[in-house]
Amino acid sequence: MNWTYLILILVATITGGVIPMTVRRVSENFSIYLLAFTGAFLFGVVIMHLLPEVYHELGHQAGVYIVLGFFLQVFLQQLSHGMEHGHTHIPGEHHHHIAVTPLLLGLSIHAFMEGLPLGFHYEDQSALPSLMVGIAAHKIPEALTLMTVMIHANKPKASLWRILMGFALVTPFAAILAGWLGERFVVVQHYLLYVVALVVGAFLHISTTIFYESGTKHHELSKKKVLAIAIGLLLAFLTLIFE
Structure with a gap:
């Protein structure tokens, strides 16, 4: 391990969470292009390494298992309301009516x-370091x-700080748990491969949704968003040189 x-993923998650806590108003375009870039990079890593x-x-x-993972993510976003790919669904007036528990549950799973x-x-x-960088960027x-x-x-x-720190620890904890069990039980390492296939399906759902839906009107792709996607895919392609 x-x-x-893992520290990179932890720091990336905390950094992303601190932005809206310290910046009065985050530009909507910043979020759109950041999502497009990170989603494209993760998509490229999945296609070039994990598949x-x-x-x-x-x-x-x-x-x-990839198809199962794809539709498992469809189910999870019923809880998280698509926060994985940038949807906020903030009510116009009654902010206190936001159902926080299902959101946290879906996103934590x-x-x-x-x-x-x-x-x-x-x-x-090169698969593991590429995947770790992709997840860190997505966080x-x-x-x-x-x-x-x-x-x-x-x-x-x-x-807010408790929620952020708790959420930031979920992914590193899962990685440590999987690695620890996989080193001690051969059967766990074998079945982790099926889990990887499930996660590939989930990543494909998230990244393709980012491409064509998140932050767009009528599913349009702006030139800047296309550029962000292209840069993300290019960087994912460059990870192949480490093979």
Whole structure:
């Protein structure tokens, strides 16, 4: 387990959450382009590293679990209301009516799922560092959106910090748990591969939703958003040089 990468994910999550807590008004365009960039980078990492890995190990079974993961994410976003891909759904007036518990539950389950593949040992040596950087990048807009919603739910400052720190620890904890169990039980390492396939499906749902929906009107893609997506994909492509 590379602790440096886990610290990177922890710091990225806290950084994203601190932005709306310290900046009076976060530009909507900033969130849109940040989401587009990080979503594209994560999409590229999944396509170039994780998909080949799971298909090589699982064969056609991989497709079944990827589809299951895709629709598992569809279910989870019924709880989180799509905060994974930038949706805030903040009420216009009665902010205190925001149902905080389902949001936190859905997003925390998603964050836990994100961490489990980080405890898997990949044949592709560049897969794990690329995935960790992709998740860390994705955590910034994810935590930013979460804390924006919590602020509009009129949570006191102390509660905001507890929520942020608790959320920031979920993914590293899942990675440590998966790695620890995988090192001690061969069967756990084997079944982690199926979990990776599930998470691939979830990532595909999130990233493609970011491309075509989040922050756009009538599903339009602005030139700047296309540029952000292109840069994210280019950086994901560059991770192949580390193979």
